[in-house]
Amino acid sequence: MEFDPVTLARIQFGANISFHILFPTISIAMGWVLLFFKWRFNATRDEAWMEAYGFWVKVFALTFAVGVVSGITMSFQFGTNWPGYMRTVGNIAGPLLAYEVLTAFFLEATFLGIMLFGRSRVSNRVHTLATFLVAFGTTVSAFWIIALNSWMQTPTGFSMVNGQAHVTNWLEVIFNPSMPYRLTHMLLASGLTVAFLVAGLSAYRWGRGDRVRAVRHSLTTGVYLAALLIPLQILAGDAHGLNTFHHQPAKLAAMEGVWHTERGAPLLLFALPDEASQSNRYQIGIPKLASLIITHQQDGEIRGLGEFAGKHPPVGKVFWSFRVMVAVGVLMLATAWLAVWQLRRGEPAGWTTRLLTAMTFSGWLATLAGWYVTEIGRQPWLVTGVLSTADAASTVPGGMILSTLLMYLALYLVLLTSYVSVVFYLARKAGKHDDLPLSANLAGEQA
């Protein structure tokens, strides 16, 4: 297989952004969960809530750090890998990115210091405020970047003059047709990722016999949050799908594996889409269900990929990423509701805690799969109908991209392994200090 610079630039950018998104996905919702712990402590004066805060804030600090440094990489690669992007849509991307840095990055990074290390230096109220501002900052950051990404999917509010996009209406740019759906979907994804992380790691401690109240609080919070958010996410995902059907029909056709425009399209559970023959092999489906879900009519029409010849995304990757995302979602629904049912009756069964532990990072899988659907599904466009990915690519020689790509991949592999193992190690270590008073426990922790 031969790599041209465009493919290499895409792989490199894809690798970096895939690695990066794992960490904001956790820190966005984790900030609010920490605020929840803080609020419970303020309301009840139950030290166990603060102990839970003390444990999770460490995971948060680690996550945030990896997110920051991998995000710096992104700010360089927008320009190095996609110079045509700024040249064509810089008038739109520039201000949105600048507002993200100005309104979000400084806020979260500055108050993080106070949130992590300032408890003995500021009043409890200011510390709660700092926690709030960090959570707020991560969410504002998500708002801007999702607005930009959604604009690339469904661009509105601009006109093209001499090959450059010029803004005609900023509100239409920011609140473009897919933005509310994508933002909701992503924030819920972040909430679910954190819910399963908190539940999974607490279940891990629970299963090891570490059953102090702080662990019970965390486990309950994670499980209930998951059970609450997953049905909301299914509704939001459905609405997002309808939005895609209206605005990006080629992406939707690839998600459903519909090659030829048809009425009463089946929902495919399995198929191997084949670009050469323009058909699916080994197709197993439920009759009419895709049409019913997407058009809310049994015989609703879904436009097939054939209508978008040469302008539709690679089908297999989108088709399968979508199925991975949905499968993880279904598994999340079953697990969360089962765990809630058990917690309401008393204690979780051993195999339930093992299942939850196994699903600690399941949110990552679903989030990545979902982003692959939406990003690969936008191809061959970088900005739908405005700029193709190939036209935006850089002229940096392929060899240089390849060597740095290998460096990044090696680094990310090490960091990901370290992150996951350190998070579990923190959980084991936290269990060993339970006989000590809280203050002694925390004083030993330097960072």
Added chain:
Amino acid sequence: MNAELWLPVVFAGLMAISLLAYVILDGYDLGVGILLPLGSEAERDTMIASIGPFWDANETWLVLGVGLLLVAFPLAHGIILGELYLPVALMLLGLILRGVAFDFRVKARDPHRPWWNAAFAAGSLLAALSQGVMLGRYLTGFAPGAAAWGFALLAGAGLAAAYALLGAGWLIMKTRGALQARAIGWARRALYGTGLAVLAVSIATPLASAHIAAKWFVLPDFLLLLPLPLGSLALFALLALSLPRLARRQAAGNDSLCWLPFAATVGIVLLSFWGLAYSVFPDIVIGRLTIWQAASSPEALRVILWGAAVVLPTIVGYTVYAYRVFWGKAEGLSYS
């Protein structure tokens, strides 16, 4: 006045201020990272505690500086970062290693700790060297050839020495006792390195770039510019004289002027920075592209300027607040 004329100047100024803030702020914390291997195991915890609450926000200035380059001067962003592709990749590698080592070194298993300490120090050094090389390459207008690359490597070593000096100054200010005494010693050594490097870069820059030489060595500009090198020289002399005195007084238990080395170093950075800015302006890619040729359309710049005018003072305000919260000597950093 014509917006196409003044907006690029304003944005070049904002970008310069962001990069200056970055060099000073992340400079001291990278410097502490470079010095880390010189401290004992216990001292290392204090060294890192002295920068722990700040480093995240310090690095954000780099994102803002590069972000402004990207959004305000997209043409220059493509050329500059394309030319600097490898040193940028190495810098990012350094920043990533260092940023994660901050947390991993205290959270990972004890046997892994030395490894993360090494990653922290090596990452800090790599980032500093790469940034210096980027500066050197930039100043020669990305000229090919061994001499130009030699100049870039010299600039790399010089910036690393300057960061070490900033870091030592920070430690003198933020610590006490044995560590403070050692930091004074580190500052004395870093001062020689920085002095040599600033001198060498000052001599080599006009030699490496006829373009820059032409801007400095004409009358009356030369006389007007003279305060920059003379001011730097005075600050170097001040540091060279005051550090031994500070060491004697510190040994006697008096560190009332502990802020002086850091402040003087910041002064040197300011003067050097404005010297460089004068050398480059109004080009953004030396000899190839002026800020007006590289700028985005006024409509986009205006939207960003409104935001920046409101938000930047707020950022400065809460940054000052955060520094006040952690004012004084660094204690062992704790989550409680």
